Amino acid sequence: MLFRIWKQWRRGRLLARARPEQFDLWSEMHVRPWTRLSAEQQERLQRTAWVLFHERRFEAIRGFELTDEMKWVVCSNAALMLLGVTDYYFDGVVSILIQPEAFLLPQRDRWIVKHVSSAGAAWQHGPIVFSWSDCQTGSPLRRHGRNVIIHEFAHHLDGLDGEMGGSIHWPTAELSEQWDELLARELTGLQTKLNAGQRPFLDPYAATSSAEFFAVVSEYFFEDPVGLQNHHPELFELLTMFYHFDPRPS
Numbered sequence: 001m002l003f004r005i006w007k008q009w010r011r012g013r014l015l016a017r018a019r020p021e022q023f024d025l026w027s028e029m030h031v032r033p034w035t036r037l038s039a040e041q042q043e044r045l046q047r048t049a050w051v052l053f054h055e056r057r058f059e060a061i062r063g064f065e066l067t068d069e070m071k072w073v074v075c076s077n078a079a080l081m082l083l084g085v086t087d088y089y090f091d092g093v094v095s096i097l098i099q100p101e102a103f104l105l106p107q108r109d110r111w112i113v114k115h116v117s118s119a120g121a122a123w124q125h126g127p128i129v130f131s132w133s134d135c136q137t138g139s140p141l142r143r144h145g146r147n148v149i150i151h152e153f154a155h156h157l158d159g160l161d162g163e164m165g166g167s168i169h170w171p172t173a174e175l176s177e178q179w180d181e182l183l184a185r186e187l188t189g190l191q192t193k194l195n196a197g198q199r200p201f202l203d204p205y206a207a208t209s210s211a212e213f214f215a216v217v218s219e220y221f222f223e224d225p226v227g228l229q230n231h232h233p234e235l236f237e238l239l240t241m242f243y244h245f246d247p248r249p250s
């Protein structure tokens with residue numbers, strides 16, 4: 001309790017301090033939905049990113065030199081996901097590690113362990129890792145509804161119920177059942193489309209598993225909300241409830 005009060009007091013002091021002007025500029029440059037946010041939402045995003053910037057621990061891997069702009073790219077995109085909530089700043093993320101390029105991660109396929117190239121990764125109760133080249137605006141994972149930063153923070157949110165399996169936390173059992181049923185139906189629909197050689201709206205990576213499906217649709221939800229609503233209206237509606245936010249232009 002005392003710790004929470006101290007934390008709120010410290011955040012209040014931090015938010016009372018003026019932000020350097022270039023931080024606002026960086027958000028305009030690196031948060032793609034920036035122009036469709038209202039002035040009030042933009043300010044809220046900046047304040048949330050400012051807290052994340054000071055409270056989350058960043059580490060560079062392999063001698064990489066981190067700049068404030070790189071950290072702000074991560075914080076401002078993560079802050080987009082918190083526009084509907086108050087007093088939550090990804091407190092459970094132990095640290096954010098950044099390496100210059102994509103990295104190899106071991107992945108088990110039955111009895112075989114393969115090493116696959118990854119742009120990001122998130123661990124339950126652990127850090128989030130990003131490859132800087134994939135976080136930059138204009139990189140393939142920051143185009144056409146994709147956003148690797150949102151993707152990995154979505155995995156983190158997915159893990160808040162104890163498991164990163166796509167079955168996210170809901171306030172009621174009814175909503176939880178509704179989500180699990182929809183997720184299974186949408187995932188099967190996507191896999192069927194891909195097997196039939198059709199081109200789906202969502203990136204095929206979403207078909208990998210329930211966890212990846214949730215992370216990928218979270219990217220589209222913030223990056224291309226109108227497209228997601230047109231193609232997957234039920235998903236869009238439930239996600240507005242999960243994120244307590246409607247990202248469509250007002």
Ligand SMILES: [Zn+2]
Binds near residue numbers: 155212215
């Ligand atoms: Zn993923």
